[in-house]
Structure formats: C-alpha cells, structure tokens
Amino acid sequence: GKISGTPCFQAGKVERLNAWLAKNGGSLKGSSFYSDSINDLPLLEKVDQPVAVNPDKTLEAQANHRQWPILDLR
Numbered sequence: 001g002k003i004s005g006t007p008c009f010q011a012g013k014v015e016r017l018n019a020w021l022a023k024n025g026g027s028l029k030g031s032s033f034y035s036d037s038i039n040d041l042p043l044l045e046k047v048d049q050p051v052a053v054n055p056d057k058t059l060e061a062q063a064n065h066r067q068w069p070i071l072d073l074r
Contacts, residue, residue: 011042034071038062 006012021027032049033040038058044050052063053071063070 010039013040013043014046017043017046035059044068 006015008016017028028047030049031047032051033043033047034051034053035044036052036054036059037056041059041062044052050063050066051069051071052059054073055063055070060070062068
C-alpha cells in the first residue's frame with residue numbers, strides 16, 4: 001500500500017511523463033490530452049492540444065477561459 005516515487009496525480013503526472021519522455025527519447029510535440037478533471041490541469045497545460053471531456057465545473061471554466069475544446073459525450 002505505499003506509493004513508489006512521485007504519485008501520478010496533478011503535477012506528479014507531468015513529472016512522471018517528463019521522466020518517461022527523457023528515458024525514451026520522446027517529446028510532446030503534436031501531443032493531445034483529454035481529461036474531465038481539474039486535477040489534470042498541469043498536464044493539459046503542457047500538451048499542444050488540450051481537450052476537456054465532460055469536465056467538472058472548475059475545468060470547464062478553465063477550458064472556456066483558455067478557449068480549449070470541450071466535448072460532451074453524455
């Protein structure tokens with residue numbers, strides 16, 4: 001039940017992704033990320049094509065402010 005390394009949550013997702021990209025020689029050029037939660041805002045800010053999908057109210061407000069696409073799949 002103990003976490004190994006950085007938790008994959010909020011900014012931790014970016015940290016883990018950056019480590020994986022460095023290890024594997026990748027980049028975020030042309031990248032997309034889809035999320036429904038404000039907890040993913042740090043990663044949405046890093047990609048080229050952020051998309052909010054059925055977002056919580058806080059993420060919806062951020063997506064509107066930043067003019068990101070919002071998908072409603074309900």
